[in-house]
Amino acid sequence: MRPTASDQRAEQTKESTLPPTAREGAPGIGAALAAFFTGLALALIFTGLGTLINGSLAIAFLLGEFGFLGGVALYFAATGRSVRAALRLVRVPRAVYPLALQLGVALLFFNLAATIILGPPAQDIEFVTTAxxxxxxxALVIGVALAAPLIEEALFRGLLQGVLEARLRHRFAIAVTAMAFGLLHGPDGALFFFFWSLPVGWVTWRSGSILPAVVVHAVNNIVGLFGYIAAGPVEPEDIEYGSGAIPLAVTILLVAVYWAYKLCVRADRVGGLGNRPAKLG
Known part of the structure; x- marks a missing residue:
């Protein structure tokens, strides 16, 4: 007897609630920590060199990013591990990319609403406008718009979340990774990036790959970067919103959260995704 549509949906729901299994090639905690500190050491060296070259924050930031990822990759390569498997640089069905693009747009609206409610990110504005x-x-465009989405997702949703998924239920793995990602962005951005990271971590878990997360992250960074450049130098305290800005921002926030939630639900159904390792290649 062929399974009915309701039976298939029940099986999909059962799959989505099972604890994650250890993914093929996922490093242990010791290996992940060793790779992290190797990357951190190279990042500090490269950042220092970038600062010595001409004192440019943008160049130092770019070199530090590549140093971090390079150190992690070198460690795994030197110990005979697959870099692509450890960082979850694996292919996903093409149908996932339009969904990731939509999630990126939804989180842009989330970003806009949070900026109105919490205030503009002074640190980000200063970093962009001082270049x-x-x-x-x-260097700024390459570092923020292109390199940061790939490198940060490889280190957080790839390495960290991948290690945690093999040992914790996926919801805890996603939440802990989101917390670490939020702390990376300092006290001003910690709360925002924690919530921003939750749907990104979910899609990564469902796909077994960081590539959808890279698309989401790139949409956020590219639009934000060119928005800051277009606005030019501006003091965050000089930015004023009208009296109806907060109610409007709350409405946008709720719509963005609902949209992101629906996209996460769709991630369970697109392209045959499930809690299974994606194919290397």
């Missing part, structure tokens, strides 16, 4: 000259501007 001067063509070389710094190019």
């Amino acid at each position: 001067e000259g063509a070389l710094e501007q190019v």
Whole structure:
């Protein structure tokens, strides 16, 4: 007797609530920590070199990012582990990418609402607007819009969340990773990026790959970066919103949260995704 549609949905629901299994190639905690500190050491060296070159924060930031990822990759390669498996750089069905793009847009609205409610990110504005000259501007675009989404997702949703998923239920793994990602962005951005990270972590868990998360992250960074550049130097305290801004922001926030939730539900159904390792290649 062929299973009915309701039986299939029940099986999908059962799958989605099972504890995650250890993914093939996932490193242990000791290996992950060793890789992390190797990357951190190279990141500090590269950042210092970038600062010594011309004192540019944008160049130092870019070099530090590549140093971090390079150190992690070198450690895994030197110990005979698959870098792609450890960082979850694996392929997903093409149908996942439009969903990731939509999630990126939904989280842009979440970002907009949070900016109105919590205030503009002074640290980010200062970092972007202090870049001067063509070389710094190019380094800024590469570092923030392109490198940061790949490198940060590889380290957090790839390495950290992957290690945690093998030992904790997926919800705890996603939450702990989101907390670490929030703390990376300092006290001003910790709360925002914690909630921002939850749907990104969910899609990563369902797909077994960081590639959808990279798309979401890139949408956020590209739009934000060029928005700051277009606005030009501005003091955050000089930005004023109208009297109806907060109610509007709350409405946008609720719509964005609902939209992101629906997209996470769709992630369970798109392209045959499930809590299974994605195919390497």
